[in-house]
Amino acid sequence: MSTAPSLAGKRPSTLRGASLPKWAPWAIGAASIALGFGISTAAGLASDIQWALIAALLYVIGTYVISAWIENRRQAKDRVVTSMVWVAFLLAVVPLASLVWSTVQRGIKVLDGYFLTHSMGVVADSEPGGGIYHAILGTLEQVGLATLIAAPIGVLTAIYLVEYGRGSLARAVTFFVDVMTGIPSIVAGLFILSIMLMFEMEPFGFAGSLALAILMMPVVVRSTEEMLKLVPNELREASLALGVPKWRTIMKVVLPTSLGGIITGIMLSIARIAGETAPVLLLVFGSKFINSNPFDGAQASLPLYIYQQYGSGEAPAYDRAWAASLTLIAFVMILNMVARGIARWKAPKTGR
Amino acid sequence: MDTTHIADAPPPTPQPSATEQKRAARGATRPGDRIFLGLSRGSGILLLVIMAAIAGFLTYRAALAISKDEGNFLTTFEWNTSATPPVFGIAVLAYGTIVSSIIAMVIAVPIAVSIALFLTHYAPRRLSGPIAYVIDLLAAVPSIVYGLWGALILVPHLNGLNGWLNDYLGWTGIFEWQGGAARSMLTVGILLAIMILPIITNVSREVFRQVPQIHEEAALALGATRWEVIRMAVLPFGRSGVISASMLGLGRALGETMAVATVLSPDFLIHTSLLDPGGGTFAQNIASKFSEATEFGRDALIASGLVLFVITLLVNGAARAIIARRKEYSGANA
Incomplete structure (x- = not known):
């Protein structure tokens, strides 16, 4: 995946086959996000997850097809696996981010000096107030x-x-x-x-x-x-x-x-x-x-x-x-x- | 390291070979050594005693409960310890525990292995450290916080997924959804998957790091792509490590209490659909039933806890035995 001879100079006389330029994954990514967004807007899908899923699917397919066409199938498979590994990593980050975000956002509401220095002694569960x-x-x-x-x-x-x-x-x-x-x-x-x-x-x-x-x-x-x-x-x-x-x-x-x-x-x-x-x-x-x-x-x-x-x-x-x-x-x-x-x-x- | 070596014949090896005779000699010459050895060996023995005591006490209390059980302890679909005569059995709990753990494993293992590969083979060097730290943070979050997050954030967000599964896979019966809050086995499985991800990732990563550099270089020299290197050199080498990592994760999923207790809305039925709220697990049942239980009820809960103990013991023991065969994973001998 090093910078190979540019695509313009078709079939250079090196031992390497043609390979995608370094910016190709980003370009495919941007294109599939735009396309995914476009498709879901056109189809009237409401959820954020849906267009993200469409975009991810488009990215994987796009990468495979383009890479298989310009490089070869083995490279294409390699690129698909690379993107799947990245997806797995992002998948693991989502719950952590959501957990930290919701805890901070909701927890900060009542967390103050009073909360830290008082007990629940005279507070019913249904009332606000009290502390830890x-x-x-x-x-x-x-x-x-x-x-x-x-x-x-x-x-x-x-x-x-x-x-x-x-x-x-x-x-x-x-x-x-x-x-x-x-x-x-x-x-x-x-x-x-x-x-x-x-x-x-x-x-x-x-x-x-x-x-x-x-x-x-x-x-x-x-x-x-x-x-x-x-x-x-x-x-x-x-x-x-x-x-x-x-x-x-x-x-x-x-x-x-x-x-x-x-x-x-x-x-x-x-x-x-x-x-x-x-x-x-x-x-x-x-x-x-x-x-x-x-x-x-x-x-x-x-x-x-x-x-x-x-x-x-x-x-x-x-x-x-x-x-x-x-x-x-x-x-x-x-x-x-x-x-x-x-x-x-x-x-x-x-x-x- | 043995001081008596000095007086003995010239020591052939730097490592002491602690035969009984030398140990006795050392003890006799140095009272301080004898006390220190006694203390440290005593601590080790204490750990063994604790393990034995756990098994012993749990078995004793469990026997008290099971002897009065009118139903069959293994096959009864009921948990009624305050009835006369008491009837209770672990069939539903065993089913729920196994199903939720399997769901968790199915989700977590591929993702965890991918992340481990990502950290060792894909991530940019500079990113790999911070990312490993983020994964460790996942492990550091207390399970009750996962439970709270799961019950109040994850459950409402899974309605979309449930509806989708019902639309496309509902005909299988496993993914039928009647509507209602997603306090189901599937949700529990997803939450458990998030919770066991870090341990599987960490152990797998250690294993992948141990892959001999020369194997990977040989594959690369033959023109293999990165994926081919992983498939032909890394994964075969790491297979047993990944298996034991998964079993460690499984052990954790089996025994997880609070996350399940907050998310699941329990009942004592076996639901064929994973999306139906209901069911229960060993640990969840203990936590939920405990506060209302009489002394006999507590004994019955202890009996179910004993089953959980034995299961996790077997799973963890097997995992550790696999790891122990390859000592180099410990990381300390690096």
Whole structure:
């Protein structure tokens, strides 16, 4: 697809066959959009999707025909596949764009300082007003406790797998960490629930933390493992050669070298569990009131708040659900970006 | 890395071969090492214990429920746990879970593989990074937000598609549409497809990156077009990777809860038409029925959760086993 001899100079005496100029896809694209628009206007089709579909179809057919005519069928097929791959990519962007756009557009309506600092204590679902303070508080506490449990266990497990692990135990742990990554969040919730049923406990925040910790552990193990593997063996050997015990080598050499990546992994897993609704629904149950004690009584949580506001089916509640979604997405995205920033900033020099 | 190497005969390899004897020796000489090893190995064992406990506790509670079930747990088309005697079964849930996941896979796998190819072989170098980031953002959006978006934005927008399917494919019976909001299995499948797209894309992309450069160059040297390179060098190499990526996506689709619970309007019937509102999935049923359930009702839900657990365990285990055969995909050994 390099710039071949121009079309005007028919059959140049090169080894290459004739090929379309570089601007050809754009020209065909513009022509098919114009044609698609024209056809749908003429036929009186109302929907935007319809003319876009017609245009896309025209583009693919046009590309194939023109390319097969001027170049050859193999090139034509190649061009068609190229355009289909682009279409697939655009298809994936559409829902993301729509999701972000509608969340921002609808969420911004009620999202303000009042919304962030008040609870739903005295507000009925059908009334406007109220806020998500109680939900933010609950989410932060539950996720914080989950991190306190899962991060040390996850990092230690990864250290075991990378620094010590040989033999069947390590292989079993590796396999089950992988399998654990795929546990549906609701199953983790049911597990804690079955324990709670056994001891006849009422829902409380920490139970949710336990389920979230189960979901978080395998993610932390995976990412930490990858990071520890990036630490060059020479560093370990240098330290051990100086007579430093292995555990101090790990604490003082291996972990500091990979700290940035480990923190990134932990933050990404926090972002993942912060949006989990199902276990919280089963174990924490939700509440309209501020409850700052995660060890006693039902608590609210941001994702659960969205679900319950949506479930009430009232227009003001929908607005609140969108605003809470915007808050949650913003929280998750910021965590993601900061985590990636740390990863880039602290990347081991040998890594890439 | 083993300190005892120094005292031993000259170490032949830099990697320690941790035989039991050496491990014992290390433990004896360094109390700090022994504690540290104990802690880290203990964490690993704890993970295994948790997995075992999940299976154990769920099975125990499920057994309590199933023993009192008057219907057949596998074939009953009803979920009535508060009746005396209680009657409930997972037939509808199993059907709904499988159908919605299949729809999601049919939509997501081709698109995800295309995007992975796009990122590795088509996109301009400078664009490839940002685009991969956008796909990661899709993965970062919480499922409840997908649910809210699906229920309030996607559902009304699918009326056009439903009408079109009904007009042209309605005669098959699968795409018959009676009108009404599109809170159907098809909508759920589309939403799930969007949600599992990132994981399939990411794993496939990793696999396509591993294709030996020399294969592609050989094909190009023979005059192959880009598509021919992909068909003859990239896809055959990446097939097993794509399969396991799809299974990871499938595992996620099977267990997705909130997006299904918000979008679907559930009932306990098997609908032949994918466009009929109704049906249910394991996870959705648990989330929707939970708040009104009695203690026995919760046990019954746990029983259905156990089935879901076993299914996802099998799917994920198979996917991981396929990946594990090709260690180089992990990315860490690059």
